[in-house]
Amino acid sequence: MAIRVSGKFRKGKSGLVHRTNKWDIMIYAFMAFFVIVCVYPFWYVLIGSFSDGNDYMRGGVYLWPRLVSLQNYAVALVDSRLWIGFRVTFLRTVIGTVTNVLFTAMVAYAMSRDNLPFRPLIYWFNMFTMFFGGGLIPFYLVLKQLKLINTFWVYIIPGLYSVYNMIICSNYFRSIPGELHESAVMDGASEFRIFRSLYLPLSTPVLATIALWVGVGHWNAFYDSMVYTTSRDLQTLQLYLYKMIKTSEFVSTADMGGLPSNIQQNITATTVRYATIVISTVPILCIYPFLQRFLAKGIMLGSLKG
Amino acid sequence: MIKTLGVRKKNRRRFNWQIFLMAMAGVLFLAIFAYVPMFGIVIAFKDLDYTMNVMADLQSKPFVGLDNFIKFIQDAQFKTVMTNTLMLGVLELVITFPIPIFFALLLNEIRNNFGRRLVQTCTYFPHFISWVVFGGIVTAFLSTDGGFINSALMGLGLIRSPVQFLSNADYFYAIVIISSVIKGTGWGSVVYVAAIAGVDQEIYDAARVDGANRLQMALRVTLPCIAPTITVLLLLAISGILGSGFDRIYMLQNPLNLTRSEVLDTYIYKVGISQRRFSFTTAVGVFRSIVAVILLEAGNITSKKLTGNGLF
Structure with a gap:
């Protein structure tokens, strides 16, 4: 039995260290996929908001803005x-x-x-x-x-x-x-x-x-x-x-x-919307590090003696 | 030690006005904002629909018995609304509820601290974004006019013309459930991660000595150890089965998918606030509350019989 245990775990600097096997790789791959699914939608909106409206509507903007423009923010912030x-x-x-x-x-x-x-x-x-x-x-x-x-x-x-x-x-x-x-x-x-x-x-x-x-x-x-x-x-x-x-x-x-009618008819309505979404999300993004730390800790506090 | 206990006992016996008043502040709040509305349920048993002055008519109008409840059950919308509410509730329970548990188990398997922190940071994030924003992003993703999903599917050659995801009612359940999974899985797993952290390490050591592999340890050690947490959250989820989450449904709803997107929450808002059918809406609300309490009680009794622990 002892031999089997040492076969699965080798001694490292800090006691037992696990050796990466195919299960680990599958878990990492799944996690990477899920992380992308969670983050990409926000990235998609972010690059959209920094894109030139007419150029963006031609499609194909997925990873990086093709034609960078701040015009969306200018329009969004005027309202x-x-x-x-x-x-x-x-x-x-x-x-x-x-x-x-x-x-x-x-x-x-x-x-x-x-x-x-x-x-x-x-x-x-x-x-x-x-x-x-x-x-x-x-x-x-x-x-x-x-x-x-x-x-x-x-x-x-x-x-x-x-x-x-x-x-x-x-x-x-x-x-x-x-x-x-x-x-x-x-x-x-x-x-x-x-x-x-x-x-x-x-x-x-x-x-x-x-x-x-x-x-x-x-x-x-x-x-x-x-x-x-x-x-x-x-x-x-x-x-x-x-x-x-x-x-x-x-x-x-x-x-x-x-919205005022001039923007409604404007082709950049989509990208202006993205800009507004980004603006409204920035405050959450700023306090997010605190949110994550405190809220995760707090759940544990609460569940201590449910 | 004996002395301190004595002081404590004396303190406990003495009536403390300050403590009492502090608690009474909460009681007063609930009396006004929770218990007075509960008495407002009488509105459901009178006919006050479309009235201009509810408070005056509440005194003068006669009781009409269960008329408003019968009206709801006979309403043309009843079947649609109840089917959608229950279907979404059940899907939620079967799909959205267990996923965070498995996610927490997988997260526990990530040995690399930095990697785990990174995954947590990224997957918790959508929880803090409002459904207005998240629903807006989902809408943009599914758009027929250059939306990511349609572009990707067409790029891969899987479809020839864009799919009308949001205008076709058939896709509605799937859209709501998938977007809820994306938004809620990471944060939903926090409770389980906390519970897993509380599991005694010696049990794992013992299992390891017995030659258990990682899958066995996850299923035979971790899962049973966090079962009480799962039970409590499951019971709460069951009692909330009729609450579809107004924000997400309302955000993704449009006139073309109403046959699948009209749920109790949105229906109550529309008949109550937009159509001013006060008594009818109150009856729908009471119906909903009663079903929720019955579900909670039934779940609680079942869970006490099966596992020995419940909510109360």
Whole structure:
């Protein structure tokens, strides 16, 4: 038996090192293929956005722009709705993320304490909402009664709290040694003070995870903008993109108002669309290294004690 | 140690107002944004379609029983909507759900750290892109007017004229499922990668001593060890079978593929917001919620019987 083991594994610098065999090659080949499938669509759009519109439409641009042009970006950036969308989305992402994380963490702190009265009851009050809801119309009517429809706050207030994130956050709080809490109590700190000055700073990994999670959600949201607002000044970036993409695809049926008519008739509509897609994706790309690190870590934190 | 325990016990017994208020903030939020809408379900049992003032009519109009539910079941669209929703849900469960598990197992076989990190970075990325953008890219790829797929197929000589991928309803399921696999597989595997990292190394060592090869170790050691994680996620996926993901469907939908692309999510949006059929839409929503709860409960009971662990 020992001989068989040493046949499969040879001793290397760091203990057992695996020898590459045909299975490894197949796995690598498959992974390489899947990586290309995941990345190429974005590359395709990126090179399209830097291509001269008329030249691009002749086809055959797959790996590198044939005739480089920045004209698409010039046209895309002129549209004031892009900037309105950017502003609305940026504001909702920043305000929405900060308020959501603080509020959710506060509730999570209370839920993580053993001395919370009626804890099991409050827990089920929370859990039930994850599995059952009233649906679109009753929710819409509540927002209407609260005079939130067609205001910026419709993006923030209904998204203030998330039960799922509360549970993850609460699990993390529970992993913080209770002795810390006790010593803070001995020092005369109030519960809110302990939450703010002790638990919040100690929980940056999980808070960052939730913040990035919520932030990406805000950045990518378009359903709420479409359903709860009608004003053009409240249109999010994604809703603008939606209208822009759909308008040039199915001009006769999609709601118009995405683009000025001179661009609609222009042959470069496709490449301008690509440019707009790239512009809207750049912020995600910038924070992607953080996203990947924190979010992957955060999932592990959450699953620690599901 | 005994002393600290004593302090803890005393603390636990004392009613703490601050803690209570902090929890109540969450309760108040849910009361307004989750429980009040639940009571709004009464709308489904009255006839408030097309009304201008729902709140006033909610008081004055009589109950109509299950009329709105019957209207939905008899609606010409019912069969289409339910078929599409269920078909996409089942395909999702059979195809999109297991792929990240296998992907995580394969990822675990990559011994090269740099290579693994690279694969993760590239495959997680599409998850963070909105469906509006991703759907736009899919549309561009499938375009009959110089789209990548059509150009490639014609270049290879497999087809003579461009295929109308998005205007032909028959392709819709495949397009949605394939694009979801591309968008979600990498990120979907994160949970499993985390679970695999938690598997005790000694089990692998023991299996290795017993002469297990890599395939056997993956199937007989790793897979059973991450089974509880799979069960939990499967149960959640089953309860979400009627939620097709509004964004992706709405993004890829067009009037020509409606026979295969109209699902409950998009239908509710259209009859509720565009057509203002408030009671009818609420009834559809209630129908959907009830089916989801039944599916979750059924899945939970089955899983408890079979594997001994469930969600609750």
